[in-house]
Amino acid sequence: MDNEPIISLRGIRNQFGAQVVHDNLDLDVWRGEVLGVVGGSGTGKSVLLRTIVGLLRPRAGSVFLFGQDALAATEEERAMIDRRTGVMFQDGALFSSLTVRENIEVPMRAIDGLTPDLRRALADLKISMSGLAWSAGDKYPSELSGGMRKRAGLARALALDPEIVFLDEPTAGLDPIGASAFDALIKALSRQLGLTVFLVTHDLDTLHATCDRIAVLAEKRVLVSGTMQDMLNVDHPWVHEYFHGPRARAAMAAKDRND
């Protein structure tokens, strides 16, 4: 890990009308780590993700990506940042008029000198790496199941081998076997590619299996962040309930069995 954080948020304030979602929120993400963001419903986990990737401009505060002020960046600088990040939306957000392979080729079109054959071969590789059958490449998103759409969404997010990938609820709606496979996939990719992963999740198994560090959103800010061990010792009612509830215990037992 470098000394400088790859993502750095300072004093973020997000507000919709009179409703304040984030107030004076600070967060650092280090290069190469997998950060899991948790929080109750309505604490603005997805809003935070949208703020970092530039879909939502915060009312106040600053967002630093790769050490660069993303809010003050020019359009070209922003495009460069976007090329170094990838986002997987909750339901994949695949373009419905394109096949899976064409979806993955979309970001590659921005690269000069990539021939259609190279693009196609790389897209097939990404499809295969994300755990889809190669034949899925010719299918349209409407022909895929929810889990397959998520995998295709991940393949598109990874199309340009970004340095940071943002995942919004990657395992929500997957069966337990598919979810575990997805966790393993994220972990393996982050290790082999030196990928930084920012993932928003509710899934305690995912937190145990993949995350190096966890950030808890509550009271309009990042309440605490640290390893799973740190979380278990936090003395805050919600955090305690979250990490010591019956589901948490089951997830921990599963983790211990696997280790």
Added chain:
Amino acid sequence: MNGAASSLLQIEVSEQDTGSRIRLAGSLSVQTLSRLDAALRALPTRPTRLDLSAVTRLDTAGAWAIVMLQKRMTDAGSLAEIDGANRQQLDLLKTVAAALPEIPPKQVTRPGLSERLATVGRAVAGGVTFLMELTGYLGIFLSRLGRAVLHPREFRLTALVHHCQEVGLRAVPIVSLMAFLIGVVLAFQGSAQLRQFGAEVFVVDLIAISILRELGILLTSIIVAGRTASAFTAAIGSMKMREEIDAMRTLGIDPAMALFVPRILALLLMLPILGLIANVMGLLGGAIMSWIELGISPAMFRTRLIEGTGISHVIVGMVKAPVFAVIIGVVGCHAGMKVGNNAESLGRMTSNAVVTAIFAVIVADALFSIFFAQMEI
């Protein structure tokens, strides 16, 4: 960026007695892939050693190029070995090699005569099925309508009133304007032609017969088909998409009774009224234009209208209205139920419903014309 990217990668190839030696330095990434792949493809088939010790960044695209080189060399009976890679890079190379898709060669078959015939056959069978389904929906509507008469409690009067407002009342302005303009156009064009024969006064018959018999109800139906068939499909289709129809069935509510009957019945009640409004507005437009253009006073227009045009024309026109209404309603509801579970099919079925409804209305109108001509009405 791309200029900088290509300078990020250095490739040194040295040919030795024992084989090729390639020293790669810099970034092997998707940005530099086209150069790297071209350079590696140009290598001769002989034992090759790749030195990765000076590589600063290796991503899946770079790894793919190296794995493909190894695969090519192995297939050609040679070997490509890797030196100086760290563990992470070796891991990545292994993952990429394992993930390399095995794509079986595509079987390209030219469609023969029998397949072409089969395509035609499928299209015909599809058309017949479609007609049978429409007939089935008509049957469902009639049976539920009968049920509503026998069990009035199950009938949803509020829904009927709501749909009457949507289908009828809200369509009055557009239908009136359309009919008025058609009347104006007929008077204008008719007067220009009839003046040549000094038969200006027959413009009244022209307007009255064409509007009352054909244009009033046909054009109203076409506008309603565009407005209402699409609205039916969109409303029922989005309910189908969100599994609301399935939820109704599990709750013991009959979707046909709850959704089809109020909608189609509202059309059945409203389309004749809209047609009548269109007739009146068309005659009004024609009368005003005749007055301006030909100097036929409204009183003269009225006298000529009553003398020259039989009531049978109005009846012939109005008789078609209920038939058109049922066609539009059934087509709209059927298309709505055909929507799948994605937004794309909703859009496709909505536009299908409009095209089918308009087409069916025109076909029915043609059949009516033949029928009335044969019956000499």
